[in-house]
Amino acid sequence: IQVTQSPSTLSASVGDRVTITCRASQSISSWLAWYQQKPGKAPKLLIYKASSIESGVPARFSGSGSGTEFTLTISSLQPDDFATYYCQQYNSYWTFGQGTKVEIK
Amino acid sequence: EIQLLDSGGRLVQPGGSLKLSCAASGFTFASYAMSWVRHAPGKGLEWVSSIYGGGSTTHYADSVKGRFTVSRDNSENTLYLQMNSLRAEDTAIYYCAKGTEYSSSSSFDYWGQGTLVTVSS
Numbered sequence: 403i404q405v406t407q408s409p410s411t412l413s414a415s416v417g418d419r420v421t422i423t424c425r426a427s428q429s430i431s432s433w434l435a436w437y438q439q440k441p442g443k444a445p446k447l448l449i450y451k452a453s454s455i456e457s458g459v460p461a462r463f464s465g466s467g468s469g470t471e472f473t474l475t476i477s478s479l480q481p482d483d484f485a486t487y488y489c490q491q492y493n494s495y496w497t498f499g500q501g502t503k504v505e506i507k
Numbered sequence: 508e509i510q511l512l513d514s515g516g517r518l519v520q521p522g523g524s525l526k527l528s529c530a531a532s533g534f535t536f537a538s539y540a541m542s543w544v545r546h547a548p549g550k551g552l553e554w555v556s557s558i559y560g561g562g563s564t565t566h567y568a569d570s571v572k573g574r575f576t577v578s579r580d581n582s583e584n585t586l587y588l589q590m591n592s593l594r595a596e597d598t599a600i601y602y603c604a605k606g607t608e609y610s611s612s613s614s615f616d617y618w619g620q621g622t623l624v625t626v627s628s
Contacts, residue, residue, distance in 0.1 A: 439552070444618035444620055444621055450616075456616065495554070496542070498552040498553065501551040
């Protein structure tokens with residue numbers, strides 16, 4: 403299963419609403435996760451099963467979608483949120499999207 | 508507190524072998540599937556291999572199938588990745604990651620700090 407993430411880079415300001423999209427090449431039901439990765443650090447799980455928020459993750463992060471189309475939304479971008487975000491399907495083995503780098507505008 | 512400590516990465520020549528380890532603590536290791544994920548320079552994350560809790564079921568990415576072998580020692584709470592016939596394109600930071608289920612696909616809720624493997628002559 404291929405996973406296509408867009409955009410590859412996103413420039414935004416603190417306080418902006420940010421949306422990242424992930425599309426699967428076939429239906430994966432809700433078996434999709436979102437991760438945040440900062441330079442030199444391991445990825446951190448944000449969202450699992452498409453819309454379930456991991457414990458300890460701020461409520462400004464939310465996920466939606468099912469089937470083949472999914473979104474990660476950050477309702478009000480904070481300074482700590484500038485990072486690279488990856489989606490991951492786990493319906494059939496595991497595949498990561500190409501990543502979206504969220505940069506300061 | 509759940510901790511995963513990756514180790515074993517180093518510089519190795521093309522065609523060489525290397526064994527990575529991941530020492531786990533803070534949870535019942537045998538109850539969860541474990542995986543290896545790598546991050547090559549300038550590229551995105553790539554799933555490498557997974558092993559279910561009992562150790563009898565394993566899965567591999569096509570890029571490493573036949574060259575890498577994942578295993579686990581549930582008595583020592585340790586995950587391993589034996590890497591043979593290494594190529595330059597295997598150069599990456601390798602992370603171990605904990606699944607949220609014993610024997611099915613799941614997201615990865617805890618990650619090691621990563622260990623760098625460099626394949627170069």
